[in-house]
Amino acid sequence: MNTLTEKSKTDSLLARILDSDIFHSFIRSPVTVVSAIVTVVMIVAALSAPLISPHNPFDPATLNLMEGFTPPMVANEFTGNVYWFGTDAQGRDIFSAILYGSRVSLLVGFAAVGLAAVLGITLGLMSGYLGGWVDALIMRIADVQLSFPAILIALLIFGVFKGIIPPAMQDQMAIYVLILAIGLSDWVQYARTVRSSTMAEKNKEYVQAARVIGVPAPLILLRHILPNVMGPVLVIATIGLALAIILESTLSFLGVGVPPTQPSLGTLIRVGQDYLFSGEWWIVLFPGMTLLILALSVNLLGDWLRDALNPRLR
């Protein structure tokens, strides 16, 4: 123990991380370590999909119709090729499709969480710092939106954009609309949390001091208050990522998400569902399992982070 504290005095960043409370609570929870590893592996695999996937599932030239409906781990009767997760109707390798699919799912998830966080933090800071009618207006909007489930809001936003964007551009715009719809449906939690911590912070001396020496309000918010309200935001964002991934897959499953030419995990499940009745279970099972494992590990990470950052539980 003594050598550890000795080390941290050298102030190298790594040593400080290794000695922190967060790291200790992390390493003591095997479930969290496993879910962190799973999450990282899935993200890396998704990012490097073009490098590690056996073939590009959306390049028609690499598809062989003779290989359609090859069950997992069974040699194809015509070509003798073996596919880990089997193939779909067009002979597309399910494993490659999942790698490319999680890319889309994760991209939409991260982007939507980013959008929701930026929007929610900005509105929350304004609401908490300015007070008055700005606060009242933002919080009433938040109340109304919070009384409706996120999926309904996202569907509505999606419907609106479908009416505005010309049909020819809808497929290529779909992914951005999806990010916008999920992001806009999920900002309220950030805003509420940031607002209440801002209201507590703004009366502290360091903020008053900054105000006295004439630092403009936007700068006070960004430089002084924001760093002090980020803890809870991190927790909300982690759990929000799991929710965003599930919401994205749900919307894609409902057929209002990304187009089939650029499928996410939800789209793969939607397409695969049709083959369930003819006995090709692997087309829907493997994307479904991937989605479940991804959502579960991110959820577990979020749960742990919430407890670890909560000073009352230490």
Add this chain to the structure above:
Amino acid sequence: MLAFIIRRLLQSILVMLAVALVSFGLFRFIGDPIHNMVGQEATAAEREQLRQDLGLNDPVPLQFARFVGNALRGEFGLSYRMARPVTDVIMERLPATLELALISGIGALALGIALGVYTALRRDGWLSQFIMSASLIGVSLPIFLIGILLIYVFAVELQVLPAFGRGETVRIGWWTTGLLTESGLKSLIMPAITLGLYQLTLIMRLVRAEMLEVLRTDYIKFARARGLSDRAVHFGHALKNTLLPVITIAGLQIGSIIAFAIVTETVFQWPGVGLLFITAIQFVDIPVMAAYLVLIALIFVVINLIVDLLYFAVDPRLRVQRSGRGH
């Protein structure tokens, strides 16, 4: 208490007006309503005439007032896609959704409370541990995956339950019910489980947490000291006081049941309003979207109101300090 009710009523009306504004905005500004109503061959003069007749040239606030007036009478115009009054289409489909939501909601509540009490009382039993771990997966499992899994097991492999549709229905007045026929009941089982599972885990975890909290309090220790039976302590004293937060959550969950009904209805091709809404979005059928929105908002607002009033019935403390803490 009266002041509280009036304030909540005013708030509800405000929310409804806000939703009406959104759905009016949808109707008025997304695409051209005229374009969707007349055929390709209509002349510019005919279009202008129709525009005039429908009052689309009037000032926007006046149009909004007319929209609200029509909505109050339950008129939302014609569906672009089906060319039938939106209200008729929705009324036709509403019983299917309400039956599904009601059955799965009641099931989730009953089972959730029972399992929650059980896992709280037998905290360290292996069955409780198992139920708690399983519930964690239930929270992360997207609802459509549950449905697909059920379909695969019970409809494809075992072939004991129908995979889609509502089965035979019986008409009672304008209400069609699937609860009176065998095929109707069979068709209801899987969608109800799919829809209720998430709510079940939520309610169960909540009841367990509340119950553990209450069992630690002094009045429970005192009740035990008085020599009351376990049964009287657990169910007469403890359970009663865990129900307040359960009512809140259960009330709010009715809203999410209706929202998730959209997903369940898509998986099982259940002919309810959720499926109607999804089709409306895909075809940009604005009047149906607008009407669905107002309907859902109305259900939400009414439920929230009932939940608030139930507080007074359940918690005597609120009746004494009347003013309440305000929401």
